Amino acid sequence: MVLQWVTSMPAIIYKNLPGKTFKQLFISSYYRYTQLHALDKMVTNTELLQDGSVYIELEDGTKFYGEQDDDTSQRDVAYDVIQNLNKLRKLGNSRKVLGVLCTQYVKAEYEKYYKLRKGDIVIDAGAHIGTFTIKAAKAVGNEGRVIAIEVEENNRKFLSRNVEANGLQNVSIVPKGVWGSQGRLKLNISRKRSTGHSFYAEAQFGTEHTEEFKEVEVDTVDNIIKQSGLGPVNFIKMDIEGAEVEAIKGMDEVLSGDVKLAIEGYHIVAGQRTYRVVIPWLRKKGFQVRRNGKIIYAGKKI
Numbered sequence: 001m002v003l004q005w006v007t008s009m010p011a012i013i014y015k016n017l018p019g020k021t022f023k024q025l026f027i028s029s030y031y032r033y034t035q036l037h038a039l040d041k042m043v044t045n046t047e048l049l050q051d052g053s054v055y056i057e058l059e060d061g062t063k064f065y066g067e068q069d070d071d072t073s074q075r076d077v078a079y080d081v082i083q084n085l086n087k088l089r090k091l092g093n094s095r096k097v098l099g100v101l102c103t104q105y106v107k108a109e110y111e112k113y114y115k116l117r118k119g120d121i122v123i124d125a126g127a128h129i130g131t132f133t134i135k136a137a138k139a140v141g142n143e144g145r146v147i148a149i150e151v152e153e154n155n156r157k158f159l160s161r162n163v164e165a166n167g168l169q170n171v172s173i174v175p176k177g178v179w180g181s182q183g184r185l186k187l188n189i190s191r192k193r194s195t196g197h198s199f200y201a202e203a204q205f206g207t208e209h210t211e212e213f214k215e216v217e218v219d220t221v222d223n224i225i226k227q228s229g230l231g232p233v234n235f236i237k238m239d240i241e242g243a244e245v246e247a248i249k250g251m252d253e254v255l256s257g258d259v260k261l262a263i264e265g266y267h268i269v270a271g272q273r274t275y276r277v278v279i280p281w282l283r284k285k286g287f288q289v290r291r292n293g294k295i296i297y298a299g300k301k302i
Helices: 008-015 019-030 035-042 077-083 095-106 131-140 153-165 221-228 244-250 275-284
Strands: 043-048 053-058 063-067 121-125 145-149 171-174 183-188 213-219 235-238 260-264 288-292 295-299
Touching: 035 043, 035 095, 053 095, 063 095, 063 153, 077 095, 095 131, 121 131, 121 221, 131 145, 131 153, 131 235, 145 221, 153 171, 221 244, 244 275, 275 288, 275 295
Parallel strands: 121 145, 121 235, 145 171, 235 260
Antiparallel strands: 043 053, 053 063, 183 213, 260 295, 288 295
């Protein structure tokens, strides 16, 4: 995962600066106020653990475990920015974990148009290691419930570990992929990032040349909700690496209710961004839709 605060132009300028001194000056000035600086202020403790994982604790007591980046020798602008932080400095080779934490705790990207409430029923489709799951579970409280759907086994291990570390009893983990029907599919394992595992073999996910895959179970959102035995869903967050174009076909029942959605729609499937399929589908179902950058926000009223 590329940290989104590193925009292309500053990164290019940084790369072409002559010498370490100029690079350090650029970092201390241009990148002084970044998402990572904001995250650094939220963190109370970080550790590199003997099993190769990382531990991060936020000031509100929230705990996260994640894995280090595969290529620990890589040095770029993101790495050097982290080296200039106070509490995150030792985690320079954990940019993927820090990136998803920035998404949830600094940018709060999925919560722009709906604030989670006590008692809400939440679906986290593409839960990864649980950064949104944990945040949502704390927000909805014991009166609410979070269904965390994560298909990839290693991500799911960290998801379970983080749910347990935070003492949460209101999370159900579903070991499936989300699709438009029930069955089994080949999940391509991304070599580039733990957020990139996809049913599509594409460069955007880091799965274009991989020969590694797993056969996994897939199901519809409607079926998963039925199996959970829970009442009407209040909010769905979805980030499933292109599968959103199929997933919406299995959501007729949940979309008949007053549910709010935040769906990643920037992936490319069949040559076009997935928001071009998802947005018309949601509008036909009576939803008002806004697209802010890469995310589709929808609700009967937003």
